[in-house]
Amino acid sequence: MISLLLAVFYHLGLDRVLEPVRSQIAREGGLGTVVARTVAGRILGVTLAVAVSGFALITLFVLQAFQAMVADGAATAIAVATRSRSR
Secondary structure (H helix, E strand, O other): OOOHHHHHHHHHHHHHHHHHHHHHHHHHHHHOOOOOOHHHHHHHOOOOOOOHHHHHHHHHHHHHHHHHHHHHHHHHHHHHHHHHHOO
């Protein structure tokens, strides 16, 4: 939840900082009135980005746990194999 709030704050802050640049580009490019995105649209985009990155992070944690389980199993198998050969 905190990461979502931080992401929304960061996105809205960055959007606020870049607004003069966008306005200048629109004036120089002759775009006329540019349809402004709504705050809800921005929040939706940021929420989707945070959700996708959160899913990716959880996936990495799951893969790391699986890798640790496989490593433990391999270490056990190697230890058993070396003990049986030394006898």
